[in-house]
Amino acid sequence: MEVRYETENMFNPGLINKQVELDNKIQEFIxxxxxxxxxxIQAILTYSELLQNNSDKSKPAYIKAILRNSLRLQKLSDNLLDITRIDSQIMGLKKERFDLNALISWVVEDFRSQTENLEYEIGKIGIEFKPVGQIFVNADKCRLEQVISNLLGNALKFTQEGKVSILAEKKEDNVIVTISDTGRGIKPEIIHRLFTKFFTLSNSGTGLGLYISKSIIGAHGGNMSARNNVSGLGASFTFEIPIH
Amino acid sequence: MKRILVVDDEPDITSSLKNGLQQKGFDVDTYNDPLKALEGFKPETYDLLLIDIRMPKMNGFEFYREIKKKSENVKICFFTAFEVYYEEFRKVFPNLEVKCFIRKPITINDLVAHINMELSKN
Structure with missing residues (x-):
């Protein structure tokens, strides 16, 4: 049976094309x-070499740069592991009860404190979040922090001027979080591909962030979507999860 | 003193290379934005250009094309973390000989060896 199955595949142009497309995608991802x-690694290597020069007075800056780039590598390896967990359907959630507004405030403050992060030029883009009361949810705190960081980071990356706003609201038994920016918006022809694996518009990214975020929200029994703002300026990403 | 221009969108790469190459006796200018580098480029200023390939706004190959219009004889090395640079270069410039590709990551000493080898060519 197995041999016949392979033979059928070999002469099915549709399946062969799909396999070629997948191979190309994997090659591109690699x-x-x-x-x-x-x-x-290049940055870590060069800064480490510079540290060997004892007379250099910029040592603290070099150490900071090594740390920054090491964390970048750590994030990449975490993302790759997450992809494996998602594809193998073994992503477990550690649910606990916490205030979602407090978590968002913490993430926002963390981003604001990264004033040295040149990638986002945070100083130029304001982050607006005005929480109203508390919204308690039963969810995986670390995973939701990952989702909010991903969406906020993306919004800042693609916004040249203006602001990024976050709104969290309770609607019946669900909580809806929307992150809106005043960036260049999303081209209509690519909206349906945004959450697919390996899709990236950035020159510094693997195209895994949104795929992982949507999978995390899916694991919570929720959903995630993206749309251009009605005002014609920027885009909004929304996720909705059950409170319990 | 030989003058090098480094164009790479990663500030940590340009900053560390500038320090590293200066310690080896080069005079180094850097840009993180290829468009600004192109705007500020003056022919006969640099002995060699070190260019990243994967950059926003303008990739290294497009930058190469524009620089060659301004200064045909300037020496250019691509400095890249990409694996498929050769094939990609061939697609964009089927009739051009590949001059110099330097792969990241590389130590400063090895980078300097590559640069000196390129500078010694006629």
Whole structure:
């Protein structure tokens, strides 16, 4: 039976095309992931060499840069592990009861404190979040923090001027979180591909963030979507999860 | 003193290379934005250009094309973490000989060896 199945596949142009398309995607991903690994390694390598020069007065700055690039590598390896967990359907959630507004405030403050992070140019883009009371949810706190960080980071990356706003609201037994920006918006032809694996518009990214975020929200029994703002300026990403 | 221009969108790469190459006796300018690098480029200023390939706004190959219009003889090395650079270069410039590709990550000493080798060519 197995031999016949393979033979049928071999002469099915549709399946062969799909396999070629998948192979190309994997090849492209390997190239991008390799690029994303080598860039911070290059920075770590050069800064480490510079540290060997005892007379250099910029040592604290070099150590900070090494730490920054090491964390970048750690994030990449975490993302790759998450992809494996999602694809193997073994992503477990550690649910606890917590205030979602407090978590969002913490993430926002964390982003604001990264004033040295040149990638986002945070100083130029304001982050607006005005929580109203508390919204308690029963969810995986670390995973939701990952989702909010991903969406906020993306919004800041693609916004040249203006602001990024976050709104969390309770609606019956669900909580809805919307992150809106005043960036360039999303081209209609790519909206349906945004949450697919390896899709990226950025020159510094593997295209895993949104795929992982949507999978985390899916694991909570919720959903995630993206749309351009009615005002014609920027885009909004929304996720909705059950409170319990 | 030989003058090098480094164009790479990663500030940590340009900053560390500038320090590293300066310690080896080079005079180094850097840009993180290829468009600004192109705007500020003056022919006969640099002995060699070190260019990243994967950059926003303008990739390294497009940058190469524009720089060659301004200064045909300037020496250019691509400095890349990409694995498929050769094939990609061939697609964009089927009639051009690949001059110099340097792969990240690399130590400063090895980078300097590559740069000196390129500078010694006629």
């Amino acid at each position: 190239n991008i992931a390799s690029h994303e690994m080598k860039t911070p």
